[in-house]
Amino acid sequence: MSDTQDPPTEESPADQSESIDGEYDPAEIEPKWQDHWVAEDTYAYDGDADTRFTIDTPPPTVSGNLHMGHLYQFTLQDFVARYHRMADDTVYFPFGYDDNGIASERLTERELDIRHQDFERREFQEKCREVCTRYEDEFTEDVQSLAISVDWDNTYKTIAPEVQRVSQLSFLDLYEQGREYRQRAPTIWCPDCETAISQVEQEDEDKHTKFNDIAFELVEDGDGPVEDETFTISTTRPELLPACVSVFVHPDDDENQHLVGGTARVPLFGQEVPIIADERVDMETGSGLVMCCTFGDQNDIEWYQAHDLDLRLAIDESATMTEVAGDYEGMSTTQARAAIIEDLDVEGYLLESRDHEHTVQVHERCGVEVEYLVTEQWYIKLLDKKDEYLQAGRDMEWFPEKMYSRYQHWIEGLEWDWCISRQRDSGIPIPVWYCDECGEPILADPEQLPADPLSDDPPVDGCPECGHDTFTPEEDVFDTWATSSLTPLVNAGWDWTADDDADADEPNSITDGTFEMEMPELYPFDLRPQGHDIISFWLFHTVVKCYEHTDEVPFENVMVNGMVLDENREAMSKSKGNVIPPSEVLENFPVDAARYWAAGTSIGDDFPYKEGDLEAGERLLQKLWNASRLVDQLTPAHDAVGDVDEADLSAVDRWLLAELDATIDSVTAKFEDYAFSKARNELRSFFWNTFCDDYLEIAKQRLSDGSDPSTEYTLLTAHRTFLKLFAPFLPHITEELWDRIYDEEESVHTTDWPVAGGYEADLEAGETAMEVVSALRRYKTENGLPLNADLEHVEVYGHVEGFAAAIAEAMHVETLETFEDAPDITTEVSDIDLDYSIVGPEFGSDVGALDSAIESGDYEIDGDTLVVAGGEFELDAEMFAVEESRTYSGEGEMTETENAVVVVR
Numbered sequence: 001m002s003d004t005q006d007p008p009t010e011e012s013p014a015d016q017s018e019s020i021d022g023e024y025d026p027a028e029i030e031p032k033w034q035d036h037w038v039a040e041d042t043y044a045y046d047g048d049a050d051t052r053f054t055i056d057t058p059p060p061t062v063s064g065n066l067h068m069g070h071l072y073q074f075t076l077q078d079f080v081a082r083y084h085r086m087a088d089d090t091v092y093f094p095f096g097y098d099d100n101g102i103a104s105e106r107l108t109e110r111e112l113d114i115r116h117q118d119f120e121r122r123e124f125q126e127k128c129r130e131v132c133t134r135y136e137d138e139f140t141e142d143v144q145s146l147a148i149s150v151d152w153d154n155t156y157k158t159i160a161p162e163v164q165r166v167s168q169l170s171f172l173d174l175y176e177q178g179r180e181y182r183q184r185a186p187t188i189w190c191p192d193c194e195t196a197i198s199q200v201e202q203e204d205e206d207k208h209t210k211f212n213d214i215a216f217e218l219v220e221d222g223d224g225p226v227e228d229e230t231f232t233i234s235t236t237r238p239e240l241l242p243a244c245v246s247v248f249v250h251p252d253d254d255e256n257q258h259l260v261g262g263t264a265r266v267p268l269f270g271q272e273v274p275i276i277a278d279e280r281v282d283m284e285t286g287s288g289l290v291m292c293c294t295f296g297d298q299n300d301i302e303w304y305q306a307h308d309l310d311l312r313l314a315i316d317e318s319a320t321m322t323e324v325a326g327d328y329e330g331m332s333t334t335q336a337r338a339a340i341i342e343d344l345d346v347e348g349y350l351l352e353s354r355d356h357e358h359t360v361q362v363h364e365r366c367g368v369e370v371e372y373l374v375t376e377q378w379y380i381k382l383l384d385k386k387d388e389y390l391q392a393g394r395d396m397e398w399f400p401e402k403m404y405s406r407y408q409h410w411i412e413g414l415e416w417d418w419c420i421s422r423q424r425d426s427g428i429p430i431p432v433w434y435c436d437e438c439g440e441p442i443l444a445d446p447e448q449l450p451a452d453p454l455s456d457d458p459p460v461d462g463c464p465e466c467g468h469d470t471f472t473p474e475e476d477v478f479d480t481w482a483t484s485s486l487t488p489l490v491n492a493g494w495d496w497t498a499d500d501d502a503d504a505d506e507p508n509s510i511t512d513g514t515f516e517m518e519m520p521e522l523y524p525f526d527l528r529p530q531g532h533d534i535i536s537f538w539l540f541h542t543v544v545k546c547y548e549h550t551d552e553v554p555f556e557n558v559m560v561n562g563m564v565l566d567e568n569r570e571a572m573s574k575s576k577g578n579v580i581p582p583s584e585v586l587e588n589f590p591v592d593a594a595r596y597w598a599a600g601t602s603i604g605d606d607f608p609y610k611e612g613d614l615e616a617g618e619r620l621l622q623k624l625w626n627a628s629r630l631v632d633q634l635t636p637a638h639d640a641v642g643d644v645d646e647a648d649l650s651a652v653d654r655w656l657l658a659e660l661d662a663t664i665d666s667v668t669a670k671f672e673d674y675a676f677s678k679a680r681n682e683l684r685s686f687f688w689n690t691f692c693d694d695y696l697e698i699a700k701q702r703l704s705d706g707s708d709p710s711t712e713y714t715l716l717t718a719h720r721t722f723l724k725l726f727a728p729f730l731p732h733i734t735e736e737l738w739d740r741i742y743d744e745e746e747s748v749h750t751t752d753w754p755v756a757g758g759y760e761a762d763l764e765a766g767e768t769a770m771e772v773v774s775a776l777r778r779y780k781t782e783n784g785l786p787l788n789a790d791l792e793h794v795e796v797y798g799h800v801e802g803f804a805a806a807i808a809e810a811m812h813v814e815t816l817e818t819f820e821d822a823p824d825i826t827t828e829v830s831d832i833d834l835d836y837s838i839v840g841p842e843f844g845s846d847v848g849a850l851d852s853a854i855e856s857g858d859y860e861i862d863g864d865t866l867v868v869a870g871g872e873f874e875l876d877a878e879m880f881a882v883e884e885s886r887t888y889s890g891e892g893e894m895t896e897t898e899n900a901v902v903v904v905r
Contacts, residue, residue: 020632020740024625026590030732034144042747043081043149047519049089055081056488056525056555057150058538059096059158061480062132063103066142068564068572068609069531071582075598076561076676077529078148082728083671084526085149086753092522094154094491095143099132101480102193105426106366107131121425121454128426129159142582147591147731149749156490158483159428164450167483168431169496169510170545171420172443174380176510179548180420182441184376186294186301187419188361191319191333192368195423196377198479199416201537202361202370209236211356212341213287215349216247219272222261231259232287236356238344239336240293242269242325243314248290248303250281256289266291267349268340269326276307295372298415315371317423333371378421378430378476382544386411392543392553399674400604403532403560410536418541420482427477433458437468445507446496459507485541488525488554493518515549525555532560532604559674562606569608580609592730593617599680599729620684621733624726627692628737631719634703635712638741644713646759650702651802653714654759655766656695659686660718661756662763667725668753676729683725691718694770697777697787698810721754762802764899769803771897772796776811779895779904788812791904795892797823798900823890823901830885832859832866838879846873 037043045052057077060070081093105116108124108131116124136157143150156163174180187196211234218229233247244266249256260277273291280299281290292303294311303309314324321328321336328336344350361370382389390411398404421430431444431451444451445459453473462469486494498513517523530538539558546554565571566578585594589611596617601607632638646654663686670679695718702711720742727734727748738748780789790812797819800807808816832854836847843850853859853869860867864877888894892905 020625020629024621024733024736026592026621026732029736030147030591031145033732033735034147037147037149037747037749038144038152040747041151041153042749043085043091043093043151045092045151045154046090047521051088052090052092052521053081053084053088054092054522054525054527055094056491056528056542057094057096058530058534059098059156059484059487060139061101061103062097062099062135062139063107065135066139066582068580068582068585070142071146071585071594072564072598073529073531073561074143074146074148075595076559076603078146078595079599079671079676079728080527080529080559080674081149082731082749083753085749086724086727086751087668087671091149092154092491093150094156095140095148095150095152096156096158096484096487096490097132097136097139098158098480098484099128099136100159100427100477100483101422102195102424103480104128104132105424106193107135108426116425119425124425132159145586145591146582147595149731154491158480159426161450163483163486163490164428166486166490166494167428167478168444168449168451169446169494169515170482170486170489170549171431171478172446172449172510173515173549175443177548179381180378181381182376182378184374186304186372187375187377188416189317189371189373189375190363190366190368191315191317191371192366193363193424194317196375196419196421197363197370198419198481199414201364203364204359205362205367205369206357207360207369209356210341210353211236212238212344212353213351214238214241214267214344215351216267216291217265218259218262219265220262221258221275223258226262231256231264231289232351233289233291234285234287235291237293237296237337238340239321239325239328239333240291240296240314241266241340242321242328243293243295243312244269244271244273244291245294245309245312246273246292246303246307247275248278248281248292249275250283250288251277251279253281253283253288259289268343268347271312276303278303278307294374297372301372311374313374315373317373317375319371377419380418380420380482380544382414382417386414389540389543389547392547395553396555397557399557399559400602403535403558403604406532406535407540410540418479418544420479421476422479423475424477427480428483429453430474430476430478432474433471434474435463435466435468436470436472438463438466440465442471443509446510446513447498447508481537481541482545484538485545488523488542488546489517489549491525492520492523494523494549523550523554524552527557527559528555529559529561532562535560560604562601562604565606565608567608567610569606572609585614589614589618590621590732592621592732595729595731596620596680599676602677603674620688621730623688623692624722624730624733625737627687627696628719628741630696630700631715632741634699635715637707638712638716642713644709648710649714649759650710650806651761652695652698652766652769652806653710655761655763655769655803656691656714656718657757657759658761658763659690659766660721661759664721664725664754664756671728680729683722683729687722687726690770691722693777694773697773698806701810701812702806717757723748724751724754765799765801765803768798768897768899769800769807772798772800772807772900772902773810775895775897775900775902776807776813776904779893779902780811790814793817793892793905795819795823795903795905796900797821797903798897800900823888823894823903825894825901826887826889828885828887829861829882831883833881833883834875835879835881839875842879843873 081091085091108128109115111131190197214233215230216233218226218231247264249260259275262275263272264275265272292300294304295301312324314322315333316322319333321331323329328339362368363370393404393407429452433442433453440463442458442460458471494517496513496515498508502508502512542554572579593614597613600613667679667683699711699715702708723734723738734748780787793815794813795817800818804816804818840847850868850873858869866875866880892903895902
């Protein structure tokens, strides 16, 4: 039976037991165990354990409710945690909330229908805390309802004082190392959020717009003044005309080379700008002549810096036109664009306006097109260490390996240092004051952190540079990624302590103390699990921060998951209306079935949400429950069953345990490689097909007349092993069965992971014997016989040495004969199937004659060639397929398996 098929229609032995009272009721059992695990601290981290596994879990952004992506991502992490909790002594599996920054602010504004600009900072921050706390409480309940085995005693919030301290210590340390700087420079700016953003917070969006051909007056060319000459500039952003400071020509543009060295007059606005040659001009777009505006894109910034151009700022922080725009001052950029195009047309400067599709950069948080403004911001240096950060990525193990290329491509494409300051209200303050006289930055004393310059005094009475005694506090806050990138250090308890010889009367600097970790055994972490969509956000920035602070990579392995899509393979989005909340799914399916679904896809791959795997998960739960009922019924004294010497095991029992050993080793290896879908499928197949459909029927027959120590021992050993192997995937039902059947105080989730018992058996003979059992069951079903019907005589042709008695006993065979050699079987060609997609083009109108000849039998097969009509047609191997029929000429009815022939007389 394949892994995706429905269970057999005939009643299997696992469906006949009545030993465990009642049916499995996940609605009652799942919440019971969720509460129990939390109350009993089942998943508490033991810092004194000899071995441990540490997971640097992603703190979800507090921006709304749980979605299917969360369910999938958290469950993958939980597979890792549950497996390693059993395989190792303990697991550090914390939970965090990223509740500072733009996402939380926008949630608060949306939830309360307010604007942050309408409140004092403190007041708005309080509103953010209240809204985030409410969502975090709901989030915690949701995560617990998914049976995520988090140690809730190790929970953190990125806005908490202790995390603010770590974030500000990071700032001070990087500043002392010379890795940070403050600069007034072109900045990527979101006009909707009214804050600077970093390169990583941009994403591409295709937009429809107009490509406008505009006539510029040529004032001078390379030889001097000219009259009545124009040239054409093509642009999608005519609202940037007031910010135009130059025109550029490619050095290889022979047609326009005479313009270089001259000047042009900008239409409507009148400023005269130089015409300069530069290789960065795209000769294939528009007219091949480009205007440079401060600033429209990255090229404008590079040209501005390279050619020392004028600065004309026509757009402000809210995407409103400034006084530089003249008559258009106060308009939004959209309004100004329309008005300027209309006026260009009236004045005769607009030559053509045509439809155009192009890609723009938008802020990933709000989807608004970014601008490039000159602002003063704090930066972390990145560009000078790209090679080191690439090597740090190579030092980690990637699962799947292909995800390293995303990390690599991001670093190779970096064009900006990391802008870490934000002009928002809800965030961690940048702990700096500035001297009012000389502008010298005054950094907070590490001992006073967390500090808020808006409410706290600077650590000095006078400026150390000029002695001035008044200061201006920094109003900006950190980018949220500047804090969440420190999660390995936050969890390890990274902190600063002043040296014993530090002057208590003087403010400290970072160099006056040392950094230590409260739990150094956690760092570096064993695993960083996360989605591929934030490799450039969270993973890269974590590598940067932790590498600079500790000189080593923060984790040894990276597990990257894909995204959950809708059934049309589109990303789930509230705006599209295709989001499926987990609560809706869990109203119809058990949590364990949802977890079974989550294990169905290879990590790293995006996949559509379909209910088929959830339904298959439900069927597996029922199968596991019913099989357990039968095991419990067949071994009523299982508490008294002891070990059995391998020499006393029957052949079929030894074979089952040897196959179980192989499954343990294989499933364990797959868990180690984060290959959960392969582990799930292999485990399900072995449990369902081999154990339930084959072995349990044999065990039932062997125990029908009383006790059999070999069979009872094998049943209980296999069943206990299955509960442990399934435990990471199906925590509720395995815990319930473990508690009911074995009545042990210890949770199945804190028992030891199974290890192979070292059983040896003829695996080939056992596998063939199981094929024979399945074939005989199928024979009985097809002939309308009950499974316990007697068969008078059966012949088995195949290697089943040592298993004949088990086959006969299980399938009620009076006489069973075995033979190593195959019986006398006649093989005949029953049909020839042609691939007409190849045959048609090859033989054209002769296809009919070809078909007729084959139908009449006028053909022969010569090796890989089909010779038809006495050689008139010859078909290569890819053009045809041969169907064969096999006929048994002896007495009885023959059926075949992969490795045996079975004859029932």
